[in-house]
Every structure is written in C-alpha cells, then in structure tokens.
Amino acid sequence: MTLKLGVIGTGAIGQEHIRRCSKVLQGATVVAVSDINLEGAKAALTRLGLQAEVYANGHDVVNSPDVDAVLVTSWDPTHEEFTLAAIAAGKSVFCEKPLAMTAEGCRRIVDAEMKFGKRLVQVGFMRPYDVGYRALKKVITDGEIGEPLMLHCAHRNPAVPESYTTDMAITSTLIHELDVLRWLTNDDYKTVQVVFPRVTSKTHARLKDPQIVLFETQKGIRIDVEIFVNCAYGYDIQCEVVGEEGIAKLPEPSAVQMRKSAQLSTSILTDWKDRFIDAYDVELQAFINDVSNGSLTGPSAWDGYAASVAADACLKAQNSGAIEPVELPPRPAFYDKA
Amino acid sequence: MTLKLGVIGTGAIGQEHIRRCSKVLQGATVVAVSDINLEGAKAALTRLGLQAEVYANGHDVVNSPDVDAVLVTSWDPTHEEFTLAAIAAGKSVFCEKPLAMTAEGCRRIVDAEMKFGKRLVQVGFMRPYDVGYRALKKVITDGEIGEPLMLHCAHRNPAVPESYTTDMAITSTLIHELDVLRWLTNDDYKTVQVVFPRVTSKTHARLKDPQIVLFETQKGIRIDVEIFVNCAYGYDIQCEVVGEEGIAKLPEPSAVQMRKSAQLSTSILTDWKDRFIDAYDVELQAFINDVSNGSLTGPSAWDGYAASVAADACLKAQNSGAIEPVELPPRPAFYDKA
Amino acid sequence: MTLKLGVIGTGAIGQEHIRRCSKVLQGATVVAVSDINLEGAKAALTRLGLQAEVYANGHDVVNSPDVDAVLVTSWDPTHEEFTLAAIAAGKSVFCEKPLAMTAEGCRRIVDAEMKFGKRLVQVGFMRPYDVGYRALKKVITDGEIGEPLMLHCAHRNPAVPESYTTDMAITSTLIHELDVLRWLTNDDYKTVQVVFPRVTSKTHARLKDPQIVLFETQKGIRIDVEIFVNCAYGYDIQCEVVGEEGIAKLPEPSAVQMRKSAQLSTSILTDWKDRFIDAYDVELQAFINDVSNGSLTGPSAWDGYAASVAADACLKAQNSGAIEPVELPPRPAFYDKA
Amino acid sequence: MTLKLGVIGTGAIGQEHIRRCSKVLQGATVVAVSDINLEGAKAALTRLGLQAEVYANGHDVVNSPDVDAVLVTSWDPTHEEFTLAAIAAGKSVFCEKPLAMTAEGCRRIVDAEMKFGKRLVQVGFMRPYDVGYRALKKVITDGEIGEPLMLHCAHRNPAVPESYTTDMAITSTLIHELDVLRWLTNDDYKTVQVVFPRVTSKTHARLKDPQIVLFETQKGIRIDVEIFVNCAYGYDIQCEVVGEEGIAKLPEPSAVQMRKSAQLSTSILTDWKDRFIDAYDVELQAFINDVSNGSLTGPSAWDGYAASVAADACLKAQNSGAIEPVELPPRPAFYDKA
Structure with missing residues (x-):
C-alpha cells in the first residue's frame, strides 16, 4: 500500500523531496537513494533521521527490486538517462525539470514511453x-x-x-x-x-x-x-x-x-x-496517489x-x-x- | 446674477474661502471683509490681488447694502452673534462650524431663523x-x-x-x-x-x-x-x-x-x-448656487x-x-x- | 513511532478527523473508535476503507492498551467525562470544543490535569x-x-x-x-x-x-x-x-x-x-507531533x-x-x- | 481680465465646452459662437441661458474684435483651417483633437505657429x-x-x-x-x-x-x-x-x-x-489661465x-x-x- 520510492540525486531539491515524501506526504516511503557524492547522500539521510539503501549509481536505484517508483533529482544532464532507464524497468518516474537537455532528448523519452505503452513519466512542473x-x-x-x-x-x-x-x-x-x-x-x-x-x-x-x-x-x-x-x-x-x-x-x-x-x-x-512551496507538496502527493492508482495525470513527457x-x-x-x-x-x- | 459676499474673519479659513469664492467658484464675488486685525485683512486681500471693502466690525459687513450674503469665519465665540445678525438682516449666511459655543446658542439661531420664516443659515459641515x-x-x-x-x-x-x-x-x-x-x-x-x-x-x-x-x-x-x-x-x-x-x-x-x-x-x-479639499469647493459652490436659487439645501441650523x-x-x-x-x-x- | 489514536464519537467531525489522521497527516494511525451508534461507527470505517477496533463505550477506547492518545469528538455533554477518563489513564487527549458544558466542568479538567502533573489536554480551537x-x-x-x-x-x-x-x-x-x-x-x-x-x-x-x-x-x-x-x-x-x-x-x-x-x-x-479547512490539518498534525515529542503546545485545558x-x-x-x-x-x- | 472666448462648432463637445467655460470655470466668458447649423447654435445658447454673438461662419468668430481666444470644436476636417486662421489672427486657440486630418496638416499648423513666433495652439488632449x-x-x-x-x-x-x-x-x-x-x-x-x-x-x-x-x-x-x-x-x-x-x-x-x-x-x-470628466475642466481652466498669463503650457501643436x-x-x-x-x-x- 505504501509506495516505495528511490531518489536519484541528493542535492538541495533531492533532499527537499526526500523530506517531503517522508515527513509531510502520505502513502510513500523513501527506500533507496543515490548520489555521485556517496557520503553526502548518507549525511543527508542522517540529518533527516531516515534509513534507506544508499547507492553510488542511479541505475542501482532504478533496478533495485525494493523500489516501486523513481524520483530523478540529479544533475540536469543525467535526467534523460535515468528517466529512460526507469521506463526500461517499467517503473513510474517523477523527473525534475528539465526532462532532457534538448527537445530531441525529450522526444526520445516520449517515444520510449509510447513504446512501453503506458504513461510512466511525470515532469516536475509544479505550477x-x-x-x-x-x-x-x-x-x-x-x-x-x-x-x-x-x-x-x-x-x-x-x-x-x-x-x-x-x-x-x-x-x-x-x-x-x-x-x-x-x-x-x-x-x-x-x-x-x-x-x-x-x-x-x-x-x-x-x-x-x-x-x-x-x-x-x-x-x-x-x-x-x-x-x-x-x-x-x-x-x-x-x-x-x-x-x-x-x-x-x-x-x-x-x-x-x-x-x-x-x-x-x-x-x-x-x-x-515561498511562492510555490505548497505546490511542491501537492505535486508530489499527486504523483504518489496517481502511481498508486495506476494512472498518471500530471505534466507528462509530452508536456516536457x-x-x-x-x-x-x-x-x-x-x-x-x-x-x-x-x-x-x-x-x-x-x-x-x- | 453674481452673488456679492461679505466675509467676517480673515484668518486661515477665511482667506481660504475668499480665495475659493474669488478664484475657483462661479457666481460669487467678495465685496466686503472684516477682521479685528484690520491690517491683516487688508494684507490678505492684497496677497490675493482682490479689492473689497474692509471693515473693523463684522456687523458692518452684515449691514453693508452691497453685501447679499455673509460668510462667518471669525473667532468661534463670535459665530452665534454674527449669524443672528445676518438673520436679523434677512441675509443668507454660511457659518463655519461651530454654529455656536453651546447647544443653547445653536437653538437661538434655529429659533431666530424659524421666526424669520425662511432658511437663511448653512453650517460649514463639508463632508x-x-x-x-x-x-x-x-x-x-x-x-x-x-x-x-x-x-x-x-x-x-x-x-x-x-x-x-x-x-x-x-x-x-x-x-x-x-x-x-x-x-x-x-x-x-x-x-x-x-x-x-x-x-x-x-x-x-x-x-x-x-x-x-x-x-x-x-x-x-x-x-x-x-x-x-x-x-x-x-x-x-x-x-x-x-x-x-x-x-x-x-x-x-x-x-x-x-x-x-x-x-x-x-x-x-x-x-x-488634502482629504476634503475638494469638498470645500463643492460645499461653497452649493451655498452660492442655493442662495442664488432662493432655497438652501445644505447642513442647516438645525443640523448644527x-x-x-x-x-x-x-x-x-x-x-x-x-x-x-x-x-x-x-x-x-x-x-x-x- | 506511529501514534496510535482512539476516536470517541464518529459523527461528522469525528469522521473528518479519522480521515484526516489516516489519509492526510503523518505519524498517526486510528486503531480504535467508539460511538453510541455502533453500526454507524462500523459503516464510517468501511466508507473510509479503514480497519480499527470498534467499541460501544468510549471508556473502552480510553482504556484500550492499543491506544496511545484519544480524540474526543462525541456529543458535547460527554466531553468532560471522556477527557477526565483520558487524564486518569495518563493518555494525551484532543477534545473538540467545548471542553465541558460549564466553566466548572472545564475547571475540573484543569485540576485533574494539574494533579496528574503534565499537560495531556489539547482543546480543538483551530484558529x-x-x-x-x-x-x-x-x-x-x-x-x-x-x-x-x-x-x-x-x-x-x-x-x-x-x-x-x-x-x-x-x-x-x-x-x-x-x-x-x-x-x-x-x-x-x-x-x-x-x-x-x-x-x-x-x-x-x-x-x-x-x-x-x-x-x-x-x-x-x-x-x-x-x-x-x-x-x-x-x-x-x-x-x-x-x-x-x-x-x-x-x-x-x-x-x-x-x-x-x-x-x-x-x-x-x-x-x-472552506475558511479554516487547512487549519484543522495543521491543528491535528501539531497534536500528533507534540504528543510524539512529549510536550503539548496547543490550546490547553486552561484555554478551554x-x-x-x-x-x-x-x-x-x-x-x-x-x-x-x-x-x-x-x-x-x-x-x-x- | 475675463478672457472672451469664441467657440466654432456647437455640437455635443462644443456645447459641453461652452457650458464648462460659462458655468464651471473661472476667468472666461463665451462671447461668440458659430455653427453651420445656425439655428442649432442659437438653441444651444438658449438652453444654457447664455447670450453671445452667433455666426454662420467660423472665420467670423476668429476675426471678431470681441474674441480674445478661440475654441475649435467643429467637424474634424475643418480643425486645421480654423486653427490656421486663429494663428493668422494672432489669437490663442484650443483645438479639439485631431488637430488636423493628416500629419502634413498638423505640420502646417506647427510651421505657421513657429513663423508667428509664439505658442498659440493647445490641442484637446485631456489625459x-x-x-x-x-x-x-x-x-x-x-x-x-x-x-x-x-x-x-x-x-x-x-x-x-x-x-x-x-x-x-x-x-x-x-x-x-x-x-x-x-x-x-x-x-x-x-x-x-x-x-x-x-x-x-x-x-x-x-x-x-x-x-x-x-x-x-x-x-x-x-x-x-x-x-x-x-x-x-x-x-x-x-x-x-x-x-x-x-x-x-x-x-x-x-x-x-x-x-x-x-x-x-x-x-x-x-x-x-465619467472617467475623464474632471480632466476636461482642468484642461480648459489651464488653457484659460495660460492664455491670460501669456504663455501656453499644455499639449502643443507639436504634440498634435x-x-x-x-x-x-x-x-x-x-x-x-x-x-x-x-x-x-x-x-x-x-x-x-x-
């Protein structure tokens, strides 16, 4: 019943989303995280008082059998790669903007998702x-x-x-x-x-x-x-x-x-x-609920x-x-x- | 057609009303003024570039055959006296607030006006x-x-x-x-x-x-x-x-x-x-118009x-x-x- | 770590609070409820898709060893009785207003709480x-x-x-x-x-x-x-x-x-x-957090x-x-x- | 001391300006008017209770020795002609917009005014x-x-x-x-x-x-x-x-x-x-004052x-x-x- 999330990238926005999903929202728990700065990732979890698997490589998060859905909050140029990996693994993925560095990159995600046959991607447009x-x-x-x-x-x-x-x-x-x-x-x-x-x-x-x-x-x-x-x-x-x-x-x-x-x-x-702080909560709660309900409704790969x-x-x-x-x-x- | 005004009291508010009636409003001209400070009254007229008869005594203003209507802007304790004098002379009078120093004084004005049989008094409530x-x-x-x-x-x-x-x-x-x-x-x-x-x-x-x-x-x-x-x-x-x-x-x-x-x-x-500056213009224009039309409609002696x-x-x-x-x-x- | 709540009274406000604690807020779960209308209480849980022990008597909720803290949302005249029972059981209690039907009733709660030696009561003032x-x-x-x-x-x-x-x-x-x-x-x-x-x-x-x-x-x-x-x-x-x-x-x-x-x-x-809908969420989240942290800070029995x-x-x-x-x-x- | 105005054109805006200059503003009087509809012009004066010379031809207004300054409120295509005539007569002229039907027409007015050597024209931009x-x-x-x-x-x-x-x-x-x-x-x-x-x-x-x-x-x-x-x-x-x-x-x-x-x-x-009603009063009072003071400051022929x-x-x-x-x-x- 609780959605098990993996978070790729534990920088500022990554930590915010981990805190949000763990301490504010309902229906999800963060079970795995990754960052190129492994120690930073561990320290972030400690600060938040959370326990989760910590990986050096985002693909390990995507492929962990414990992970139901993925949040991509890593360095912008890696968004496309991890989003495509999540689609390949058949897992829902919330990707912070930009979805990819180019329109062509976004298009590749659209194509992969359509080929998979079901919406898996929500882009992090919170407005x-x-x-x-x-x-x-x-x-x-x-x-x-x-x-x-x-x-x-x-x-x-x-x-x-x-x-x-x-x-x-x-x-x-x-x-x-x-x-x-x-x-x-x-x-x-x-x-x-x-x-x-x-x-x-x-x-x-x-x-x-x-x-x-x-x-x-x-x-x-x-x-x-x-x-x-x-x-x-x-x-x-x-x-x-x-x-x-x-x-x-x-x-x-x-x-x-x-x-x-x-x-x-x-x-x-x-x-x-301060302006859109509440919108981030609503956005991620919607993602959690929609994944749990089996049907994404938020900003899509196409919107990205x-x-x-x-x-x-x-x-x-x-x-x-x-x-x-x-x-x-x-x-x-x-x-x-x- | 032009209403000839006499102004009793050429202090700050008196000068303002003289300026207003002479330079802003229509249908009136100031023909006589008085002040206990005779030189001050003359100086005020000079500053405004106006010519009018100058008296030491307000009763001379009231009784001047040149004067159609009276503005009472003198020292508060003299308002009642000059307003009663205007009524006695059968002349319309605009009296700055307070109409009199006591309710009894106001009542005497009301009684005098009713005895005269026609509204002659407007009190200077501008709101x-x-x-x-x-x-x-x-x-x-x-x-x-x-x-x-x-x-x-x-x-x-x-x-x-x-x-x-x-x-x-x-x-x-x-x-x-x-x-x-x-x-x-x-x-x-x-x-x-x-x-x-x-x-x-x-x-x-x-x-x-x-x-x-x-x-x-x-x-x-x-x-x-x-x-x-x-x-x-x-x-x-x-x-x-x-x-x-x-x-x-x-x-x-x-x-x-x-x-x-x-x-x-x-x-x-x-x-x-600054708040009611325009209202003073409207108030006095209404007095001028109403006197010219023969029927006062503004704040009455009774209101005072x-x-x-x-x-x-x-x-x-x-x-x-x-x-x-x-x-x-x-x-x-x-x-x-x- | 999760606060186990017992809810006494499953009328409109009781159901709202059960929904809130189960589906919106963090850190709590509803484990027991009671209502004089036993079937109504069961139906409410079913509608919300929740499982909890259902009692006919609020005192059973208070005394259930499963229950960490109590919400009193029953008929107004019973508020005092159940709040006093919770204090007697040494359990934190959130009591909807009014705390009691009389000032004397409120005073009895204040006295009981002071005798117990630690704040246990939060009154449901949400503003x-x-x-x-x-x-x-x-x-x-x-x-x-x-x-x-x-x-x-x-x-x-x-x-x-x-x-x-x-x-x-x-x-x-x-x-x-x-x-x-x-x-x-x-x-x-x-x-x-x-x-x-x-x-x-x-x-x-x-x-x-x-x-x-x-x-x-x-x-x-x-x-x-x-x-x-x-x-x-x-x-x-x-x-x-x-x-x-x-x-x-x-x-x-x-x-x-x-x-x-x-x-x-x-x-x-x-x-x-619509006006205070968000305040209810904040209020109960504060109660849950404060009970978990061991120190109530919201509207007290004294405030009631x-x-x-x-x-x-x-x-x-x-x-x-x-x-x-x-x-x-x-x-x-x-x-x-x- | 009172500016004697001639008004060319007694349509809606012309009548408004006649009323304004006669009954609201200070320092001016309307002494002559013209309109191609001579009877209409006379009727307008009667309605306003005013007396003034009535001409069939605007040039007679411009050239009347009684007229100090001219208001052009006639049919748009005649604005240039009457404004040029006023300049030729050395009289100040307030011309309703448009100053002329073309930029070239406006330029001719600018040139005529510069040749005359002193600002004589104010255009009727009231904002x-x-x-x-x-x-x-x-x-x-x-x-x-x-x-x-x-x-x-x-x-x-x-x-x-x-x-x-x-x-x-x-x-x-x-x-x-x-x-x-x-x-x-x-x-x-x-x-x-x-x-x-x-x-x-x-x-x-x-x-x-x-x-x-x-x-x-x-x-x-x-x-x-x-x-x-x-x-x-x-x-x-x-x-x-x-x-x-x-x-x-x-x-x-x-x-x-x-x-x-x-x-x-x-x-x-x-x-x-209703939006700019007060601005019309201010605009025309400014024209009257500026002409009386010998120096126009409002919207100029150049602005037109x-x-x-x-x-x-x-x-x-x-x-x-x-x-x-x-x-x-x-x-x-x-x-x-x-």
Whole structure:
C-alpha cells in the first residue's frame, strides 16, 4: 500500500523531496537513494533521521527490486538517462525539470514511453498544482470570462547572480510559464517573438534584462510575458487572462494588510521558494496517489517535450529578433487526457 | 446674477474661502471683509490681488447694502452673534462650524431663523459634499445593502499638539462624524457611551487617546467611532455601513499603486487638508448656487444644533462612563427636506 | 513511532478527523473508535476503507492498551467525562470544543490535569493554526504596529437555521474569537458588554441578530466583535488590530481577481468549512507531533476554561445589558508557555 | 481680465465646452459662437441661458474684435483651417483633437505657429490633466521607480457601434495613449508593431477586436497597449510603468467597496465620459489661465503633430504586420518646455 520510492540525486531539491515524501506526504516511503557524492547522500539521510539503501549509481536505484517508483533529482544532464532507464524497468518516474537537455532528448523519452505503452513519466512542473493557478483555470473552464483572447504575464525576480545569462531567462525562468500557460489555455504555441527593452542598470554584460516574450497560440490567443529577473522589488508572478466577457487575474499571495508609515500595504514575497512551496507538496502527493492508482495525470513527457520545443523557439527568437515558428508535432492520442 | 459676499474673519479659513469664492467658484464675488486685525485683512486681500471693502466690525459687513450674503469665519465665540445678525438682516449666511459655543446658542439661531420664516443659515459641515460620502449615501439610498444596522467608523490623525485635550476629541474631531453620520443614515442619536482603551504612549497627560464612542440611534442602528488622533501612520477616515444585504465602505482616496521594496502599496494621506479639499469647493459652490436659487439645501441650523446636542452628550459620557441620552427635540417641520 | 489514536464519537467531525489522521497527516494511525451508534461507527470505517477496533463505550477506547492518545469528538455533554477518563489513564487527549458544558466542568479538567502533573489536554480551537491568524500574530509579536490598543472584529455567517438562538451567538460562534483573541493579544478579558443593534429582517423571534460584544482586557485593550449570523452575503471573518504605530488586518482569503459586469471583484466564501479547512490539518498534525515529542503546545485545558469563563460572562451581559466582569483566576504557572 | 472666448462648432463637445467655460470655470466668458447649423447654435445658447454673438461662419468668430481666444470644436476636417486662421489672427486657440486630418496638416499648423513666433495652439488632449495620470507622472519624475523600462497599458470600452472600424482603434481610441504616453515618459516613439489576437465574438466584420500595439521608444522603453473596444465588462483605462526600482500603476477610479452576494467588489465605470470628466475642466481652466498669463503650457501643436505621425505609423503597421518606424523629426527648440 505504501509506495516505495528511490531518489536519484541528493542535492538541495533531492533532499527537499526526500523530506517531503517522508515527513509531510502520505502513502510513500523513501527506500533507496543515490548520489555521485556517496557520503553526502548518507549525511543527508542522517540529518533527516531516515534509513534507506544508499547507492553510488542511479541505475542501482532504478533496478533495485525494493523500489516501486523513481524520483530523478540529479544533475540536469543525467535526467534523460535515468528517466529512460526507469521506463526500461517499467517503473513510474517523477523527473525534475528539465526532462532532457534538448527537445530531441525529450522526444526520445516520449517515444520510449509510447513504446512501453503506458504513461510512466511525470515532469516536475509544479505550477499546475498551485492553488492560485488552479483557481484561475477553474474560472476559465467554468466559462466565467468567455473564450480567452489575451494573456498578460510577468515573471519577476528581485535579482540573479552574475552566472545568469540572457538565454537562462528562457531555460531557467520562462520554462515554468511555457508549461503552465499551455495547461491554463489548453492550447499550443504557434509563433514566438522576443523583444528587448532598455536594460536595467542592475544587470551585467551577459544578461539582457528585462525581456518580453510574445506568443501567438494555435487558437490565436496572444500572450505577452515580461521576464525581469533583476526587478529589485520582489519575487512576483503575474498572470492576467483577458476573455470575451471579462478578465481573471492570478491571486496575489494572501498577506496581512498594514496601515503604517503613510502606506496601505501588503508584503510581496522576495524568495521564490515561498511562492510555490505548497505546490511542491501537492505535486508530489499527486504523483504518489496517481502511481498508486495506476494512472498518471500530471505534466507528462509530452508536456516536457512541448516546453522544450517552445524554449528552443524562444532562444532562436532571442537571437534572430524575428517571429519564429514553434514547431511542435500534433499531440499523439496516447497523451490525450481523459 | 453674481452673488456679492461679505466675509467676517480673515484668518486661515477665511482667506481660504475668499480665495475659493474669488478664484475657483462661479457666481460669487467678495465685496466686503472684516477682521479685528484690520491690517491683516487688508494684507490678505492684497496677497490675493482682490479689492473689497474692509471693515473693523463684522456687523458692518452684515449691514453693508452691497453685501447679499455673509460668510462667518471669525473667532468661534463670535459665530452665534454674527449669524443672528445676518438673520436679523434677512441675509443668507454660511457659518463655519461651530454654529455656536453651546447647544443653547445653536437653538437661538434655529429659533431666530424659524421666526424669520425662511432658511437663511448653512453650517460649514463639508463632508456631505465629499464625493466619497455621497457615493456611500447613494449606495444606501438605492437600497443596495438593505436597511443599515451598524456603522463602524474611525477618525485618525497622525498627531496632535499638546494643546489638544480629551474633550477636543469630541468638539474638534468627532464633530464631523456627528453631522455626517446623521446625514448618512437619515437618523438621530438616542444614546451615547464613551470607552477609553489603553492609551498610546504617543499622547500626553491631558489627552486620553484613543477613544471609542458608541451610539444607538432612534432607529436602533449601532455606531462605533474610533477616535485616534496620535495614530502615527496617517490621516485616515473610515466608515463602513453594515446592512441587511451587504456592507458598503467609504472609498479610500484614489492613489497610485506601487510595487516597491517588497511592498504592494498605496499611499495614505497625512494632512487632513488634502482629504476634503475638494469638498470645500463643492460645499461653497452649493451655498452660492442655493442662495442664488432662493432655497438652501445644505447642513442647516438645525443640523448644527443637533450636532451640538450630540456633542454635549458625548462630553457627558466621557466624564460619567455611563450610557447617556442624546436629548434632541423632534425636528420642526420647518427643517424637513423637500 | 506511529501514534496510535482512539476516536470517541464518529459523527461528522469525528469522521473528518479519522480521515484526516489516516489519509492526510503523518505519524498517526486510528486503531480504535467508539460511538453510541455502533453500526454507524462500523459503516464510517468501511466508507473510509479503514480497519480499527470498534467499541460501544468510549471508556473502552480510553482504556484500550492499543491506544496511545484519544480524540474526543462525541456529543458535547460527554466531553468532560471522556477527557477526565483520558487524564486518569495518563493518555494525551484532543477534545473538540467545548471542553465541558460549564466553566466548572472545564475547571475540573484543569485540576485533574494539574494533579496528574503534565499537560495531556489539547482543546480543538483551530484558529491559532490558521495561516492568516499566525501571520497577524507575527506582525504583532515582531512589534510592527507597536502595542495593540484596539481590536475591531467581525464574525459573519450568511444564514443560520431556526434552531440557532441568541445565546448561541456566544456559545457556538463567538467561542472561536474568545479563544483566538486571547492568543492573539496574549491577554485576558476583564469586562464584557453586549449591545443589540436593530435586528435584521432575516432573523427569527428567538435570535437577536446582529449583536456587538465589547471587551476590555486586563491590559486595557478594547475589543469589539460584531456577530452577524444572517448577514446574507457570505462567511466572513474580520480582525483588525490597531496598535500605537499602525494597523494590521487579518488577510482576506486568496482569490482570483475578476473584472466582469462592471465590477472589479474577488469572491467571498459562503461555507465556513472552506475558511479554516487547512487549519484543522495543521491543528491535528501539531497534536500528533507534540504528543510524539512529549510536550503539548496547543490550546490547553486552561484555554478551554478561560473561554468558558468568558462565554459565561458574555451570556450574563446579553441578559443584563450591563458591563459584566470576566472573573478568570490568575493562570497557574503550570500553564505558562515555554 | 475675463478672457472672451469664441467657440466654432456647437455640437455635443462644443456645447459641453461652452457650458464648462460659462458655468464651471473661472476667468472666461463665451462671447461668440458659430455653427453651420445656425439655428442649432442659437438653441444651444438658449438652453444654457447664455447670450453671445452667433455666426454662420467660423472665420467670423476668429476675426471678431470681441474674441480674445478661440475654441475649435467643429467637424474634424475643418480643425486645421480654423486653427490656421486663429494663428493668422494672432489669437490663442484650443483645438479639439485631431488637430488636423493628416500629419502634413498638423505640420502646417506647427510651421505657421513657429513663423508667428509664439505658442498659440493647445490641442484637446485631456489625459495629462487627469489627476491619476498626474499622480503617476509625479511618481516617475520623483524617481520613485527609477528609470522606466516598460509600460503595460490597456484601453477598453464595453462596446462600439457597427460604424467603428479597425483603423479607428488607432485614430479614435489609441490616439489618447499616443499623446499621454509621450508626455508620461518624456520620450518619443521609434517603432511600432500591431498584432491581432483571436477576435472576440462580439465584434463585427469590419473591426478586428482586440488589437495589441507594441512600441519601442527612442530611449528603448517597450510599451504594449491592448485596445479592446468590445470588452463587455466596462470602460477601463490601465497603465502600469515598470521601472528599475519598482512599478507604478495608474489609480483605479475611487469607488465604494461592497461586500454583497459573495463578492468583495468595487464598481467599474461603463461610460467613458465619467472617467475623464474632471480632466476636461482642468484642461480648459489651464488653457484659460495660460492664455491670460501669456504663455501656453499644455499639449502643443507639436504634440498634435507627433501623435498624428505616430498614428500614421500605427495604421501602416496594422496593414503590414511588420515593425514600422515612427518618423518624427527632432523637436524644434521652439517647443521645448521651460
């Protein structure tokens, strides 16, 4: 009845997920872990007060007969390999984003999963599990604003380190919008264009900041996403859906309203981890429940592939300045939702 | 066609009203002024670039054949005398609050006006001319919240000087609520009780601050008004009307919404003069128009009397700690609104 | 390591807690239940897909050697008896409110617990576990608004059935404020007064609705709580704390912001169960964790007693119309928080 | 001392301005009017209770020795002619938008005015006189959000008639943003692109609705303006300025906050006339004062020309789908603000 999990990679996010599955969520236990840093893996378990088999090689986790399902939280370039291994072993696998380093890599996972004949893969996109996005989607699905025509979005970080470069605005930041906006609109991207406003004085030579990404979807919805990762004032995720009958806006995080120092204010978060912390719990509980129930419903390998194809088009648009097509093949019936 | 005004008292508020009537409003001109400080009066006119007759005695203003209507903005203890003089001269008079120093004084004005047989007096209560209060009253009158059952109000100042004492919370501050809440609810006070919370450390020995004043009206509405004149954070007027069907709240002043320094905020005013500045214009324009049209509609001598009677009961309640009656006689038909 | 729970009473709230402890929370399992309706108890377990010992008598649950800790969710008049039995058995007990039917009953539990020598009792007040109230308390504790001077609160329900009478505004509704406001202010009530506004046309003969309850605390804080259980528009809990430096207000529940039909709006809850649903989870998880850690930290038997004493004073004030003392003895050192 | 105005064109807006200058504002009087419908002009004066000379020909108004300054509120295609006539007569002229039917026409006015050697022309762009836009500009000018990098704007109407076509989204609707955003940013447009989202089902064959217009300014600011004239829900003007340090948003119109029918709401305007009604007063009072003071400061002929050049580029971009340059020559020093 309890799902026995193997976790590949015990870095920061790996440890968070181990803690989550062991101490917060129901229906799972972590029975095996691996990390290239074997001692680090052991120390992590000790800190958490947990007992589990510790392997140096992620494939041993995948292949352990004790392991029912796998969490891939290792170094990004190894995601594809371990996810494919889990599929080969016929085990369900939750893979942190990115599913693979390239769209082709994602496609190989899609193909392997389809060949296996059953959904085994969930990608670690947590926003569809955020209570705010879910409420927003419900408003749309309930028809309260009519057909969506435009989305105005923003993804703002207070600051990023020097190592963050222009392309990472797409691959590390926008990647969340690339997934969640498809899910929200039940639509796919047709074209993308990137424009660069005057840069903020707070950025550095290798990062053009802010950027605005403009999409047209297959249904003709126009989406603009402002990415501003040195916005100074806070971590702020905005999403406004303009429909034929009205407009719905992603809820602001709940906060104490203050009257102080001639300001009527609520606080804005500054740390991204606080914004979607609850969504991680819901996401992994859904994975555990869905695996136990025999049918995955979360972000699929196809969704990971679609986000990767869109990201590639965005990167191309960053460089060309032109309107670039997003060339995603039609979704196989295999990935139709019930 | 142009109403010729005489202004008694050229202190701060007097000068403001002279400027307003001369440079902002339509349909009036200031033809005569007086002040016990004759030179000050002349200097004020010069600063404003205006020409008018200057008298040492307010009665000369009242009695000047050039003067159609009178503004009384002199020292508070002289209000009654000049207002009575205007009535005796059959001239319309706008008298700044307080109408008189005692309820009896207000009553003498009421009696004189009724004896004259026509409304001549408007008291300087400006809140009924505030666009926010008017919108709130419209919501009530339109029946959008059903019958009003409770009002929760607050009158907050950032700070007051040492000369401000406990009783002035009633006579200088609450006096505005005493008028506007009668107007808003179309009701009269039946009883009043004053309770004293723990005092703020920002007050001084002769001022208990904050205070809460609790009213029951003739219709049974319960009103609580928090008076907090050293609230530190701003000048803030709150009024929430709880009805059978819903709740309506006085609009916050319009302000730019900011996202900055981890705060989502709008600014709160700090100077009371900014809050009702527009209402003063509307109030005096209404007086000018109403006098020109031959029929006053603003706050009446009766309203001034009613506020004075209520204030007396509040002062008594401050001292007794008991629930005190507000003994206002029935309103004479003379003061029924059309 | 897993806490074995016995649940006395398998009505609505009992079933909810069984589900919660079995399917949502960590670290506990339900091993025994009882109900006067034995078949109902069995059916409830079946519906939840759980296995546990089923007893006709709650004392058998308390005394079962399998049971580590007890949840009392039975008929209100039996709460005291079972809580005392759990103390006698030296077992931790979570008792739904009310702890007992009278203040004297609560006092007997306090005395039994003190005699036993260790805290064993947590009362089912869930608001201190609500994320909004916790954020509000943090603002106060952090000194962001200075010393609290006044609280303006409201507890509004859209409607109540005919069986709800005037006294239940205190015992069923205000009881939550009676606990949470003590916790929020770290203070105790000194006096209470109840005033009755004009009644809403939506109430019935045996219910005066709305009511306003006015407290003075030991520190001199003034608290007003509007109770309006036929407010028509929604389930709405308001709490505003006015301090020396500023004002903090309980967060509104997070909601999608809509622009539609000439309204800029967010929805208000209508079902009380939605408002504190998450707090119930946090509350019981805290109980499970605290029992496992050997030291209870939640609402204590003393808190239950204090709420009961305050409720009695409120009921007296409803009838007398006078300012009534709240005669709570000094808190024994036994109940001091770490 | 009183400015004697002549008004050319007594249609709806002409009558409004006559009423405004005669009955609301200070320092002006309407002494002459003209309209091709002579009887209509006379009837309008009668309705307003005013006396003025009535001419059939606007040039008679311009040339009347009684007239100090001219308001041009006639049929759009005659604006250029009468404005040029006023310049030729050396009289100040307030010309409703559009200043002329083409950019070339506007240029002719600019050239005539420069040749005359003194600013005589104010164009009827009222948004810079709106209290909200002024507050927003102050925040920017005060440096509270650092350098502006992006503007997100929307101009929404509940509905438009069948006669409103795609190009009118630029010439009748966006024209206000074209002016006010230059003023707000103190910048000029460099390029423009128009994208067409999926159309609303509420539009008709000759109107693509909504549209999104994307600007790059000379300083590199990126501006997006959503134009949605069948948005169904209300008349709603949005403007958000994203700067290096924070974000400032145009105030929402002040409104009563309601709790009713499970909604926490404020009302949204539905009639554009209510949104900027006060700004018209401020705008014309400024014209009157500036003419009286001998120095115009409001929207200039150059501003009218700049808006016209930008509108032409927008129309081109609507048709081409490409990024079009906005080819405004450098501003002559003649038009530098003090």
